[in-house]
Amino acid sequence: MSAPQSSKLNAQGYRHDLRGYLTGFGLAVVLTVIPFAMVAMGDTLDRATVIGVVAVLGVVQLFVHLRYFLHVDFSPEEREKVYLLAFSALLLFLMAAGTIWVLVNMNTRMMGMG
């Protein structure tokens, strides 16, 4: 491959990669501004709705970061990383949900005794 051609390909690759980071950043900004704005509106919105939106957009933003900043996708080459993330998420869920379950339960029982 001649030098000018390869530098042209390089420039294309750079623009493509740059667009990826900027897209991720743009999405992350939107997904951050919406929940902050909703909380800032205070009591005009239903509390449960706001909590739901904050939780959902937080999870969406997690995937945006994984896709655009950590470059994890569902291509066959990335499959092992996806398995790793999925298994870690499973372990985390078991431990975190278990902790919350047991401790909240205990809180409730202690309240009953007091």
Added chain:
Amino acid sequence: MSGTSAIHAAPGLSYEAGHDHDHDAAGKALWGFWLFMMSDLILFGLFFATYATMLDPMSYAGGPTPRDLFELPGAAMETAVLLTSTLTFGLASLAVKYEQGRGRVLGWLGVTLALGLVFLGLEVREFAHMIAIGAVPQRSGFLSAFFGLVPLHGLHVTAGAIWLVILMVQIVGKGIDAGLTSRLARLALFWHFLDIIWIGIFSIVYLGGIV
């Protein structure tokens, strides 16, 4: 392992450096760092779980509640700074990958470091204010959990900043070789990962506490 070769194909985290042997070693090191990050994820996850169990009036122990302590502008500022630093680190990664020169790489890393330090400054100011008004870790279970979780993230950012300084010194001294690009790819993973943890902190601790 088929996954390691794929790591090189990912934009931003892999760089066209060295021959195939270097490539494989760098890929394995990055894969190993992914495994470490997952153990760190579990650690943060359990601190989050502990914090969640402390969001109960009983755990405030008559002390300040999240609503009394947290303010939107401060959290928004910290979030904006950290998110921007993740983008500027990405731009530094691209400058390495496309061989845009030492100056450009150092420039973006410098901006990232500056933003990281601003973030830490904002956090320290927030913690100092909390301590000044008596919202210390030993005041209640809720505050113990808060000071376990949020400064743990700050400690990670501090470690990342020190690591960043070391790599910048190496770039100035020895230039950008295969070893440096490999180390920089791991720091990139670390830095982007910390921003993901911050999504959890601003959603659960700050927004969840204020709403």
